[in-house]
Amino acid sequence: xxxxxxxxxxxxxxxxxxxxxxxxxxxxxxxxxxxxxxxxxxxxxxxxxxxxxxxxxxxxxxxxxxxxxxxxxxxxxxxxxxxxxxxxxxxxxxxxxxxxxxxxxxxxxxxxxxxxxxxxxxxxxxxxxxxxxxxxxxxxxxxxxxxxxxx
Amino acid sequence: xxxxxxxxxxxxxxxxxxxxxxxxxxxxxxxxxxxxxxxxxxxxxxxxxxxxxxxxxxxxxxxxxxxxxxxxxxxxxxxxxxxxxxxxxxxxxxxxxxxxxxxxxxxxxxxxxxxxxxxxxxxxxxxxxxxxxxxxxxxxxxxxxxxxxxx
DNA sequence: TATGAAAATATTCGTTC
DNA sequence: GAACGAATATTTTCATA
Numbered sequence: 001x002x003x004x005x006x007x008x009x010x011x012x013x014x015x016x017x018x019x020x021x022x023x024x025x026x027x028x029x030x031x032x033x034x035x036x037x038x039x040x041x042x043x044x045x046x047x048x049x050x051x052x053x054x055x056x057x058x059x060x061x062x063x064x065x066x067x068x069x070x071x072x073x074x075x076x077x078x079x080x081x082x083x084x085x086x087x088x089x090x091x092x093x094x095x096x097x098x099x100x101x102x103x104x105x106x107x108x109x110x111x112x113x114x115x116x117x118x119x120x121x122x123x124x125x126x127x128x129x130x131x132x133x134x135x136x137x138x139x140x141x142x143x144x145x146x147x148x149x150x151x
Numbered sequence: 152x153x154x155x156x157x158x159x160x161x162x163x164x165x166x167x168x169x170x171x172x173x174x175x176x177x178x179x180x181x182x183x184x185x186x187x188x189x190x191x192x193x194x195x196x197x198x199x200x201x202x203x204x205x206x207x208x209x210x211x212x213x214x215x216x217x218x219x220x221x222x223x224x225x226x227x228x229x230x231x232x233x234x235x236x237x238x239x240x241x242x243x244x245x246x247x248x249x250x251x252x253x254x255x256x257x258x259x260x261x262x263x264x265x266x267x268x269x270x271x272x273x274x275x276x277x278x279x280x281x282x283x284x285x286x287x288x289x290x291x292x293x294x295x296x297x298x299x300x301x302x
Numbered sequence: 303t304a305t306g307a308a309a310a311t312a313t314t315c316g317t318t319c
Numbered sequence: 320g321a322a323c324g325a326a327t328a329t330t331t332t333c334a335t336a
Contacts, residue, residue: 010206017202020329021330021331022329031304031305032330033333034304036331046207046210047210048204049204049205049206050166050167050205051168052164052166052167052202052205053165053201054199054200055200056197056198056200059198060161088295094296094298095297096293098290098294099218099288100291101288101289102288138252141248141249142249143239143247144239144245147245148203149208171312172312172313173310173311181322182323182324183323184323184324303336304336305334305335306334306336307335309333311328311330312327314325314327315324316326317324317325318322318323
């Protein structure tokens, strides 16, 4: 189980994973080795999944964000499987969740601008079989966008 | 401007930022120093925003994901500002985007389970002033969820 | 859990293209 | 300005107490 120190450590690493174990040890009142061992444990147990660099989307021309709600024409196993397999291939789709309610999937799509989005819709998304309908919602502003979950 | 090597480097770091410059240099056919200098440049220009650890939500009891669509009662400057300021304080809300369309905001919320979500709704979210209506959509399955944008 | 030595890595520097 | 290899500084890693 995770104790308070583990949780603190996870929160620190979610915010900046390039801190040295020495820096972490000072914040946690632990020795360098103790921090090191705890991190290794968290990695081994796959509580820490991976370490990544987060990129400023404005600077790489991928700041146009669209939420796309998708309904399939039917919910048979084959339709679901095919759709999901095809979605995984689309690099513009950063997230895709199967959801309950009025539609079947919510997709988060990052592209350069509206032109690129239209192109994506026409040539890639709607080329996937079994899509019944789509509804696009455009982001006007990013109020909050964090990868970390405070525990 | 970013050349092909920069883009490759960014993609590598988005996938694993703990690789040593030596490992990166082998994949990029560059010297260790050249890789080092390119990374420093990307950090300085804020193209790389930060380095973070990604946590397995299943293992920390935060795997219940809800998309919440919110409409404000009005769109005055004051209402928008107040709402956004309050949302930033809620640690359950990992993302919040101001959007066009049928509602004003899309929120992504991670909690433990439905009970915790109900509690969050009642005591935290709907306690915020100026919310007109909310509509919650629950994730059944995570099909794709990546922090990286391939460039 | 802590210490410290050994190994690996990051960082700086002088030089070349 | 970008790349390189050599040097130095720092950090990680691991055996041992």
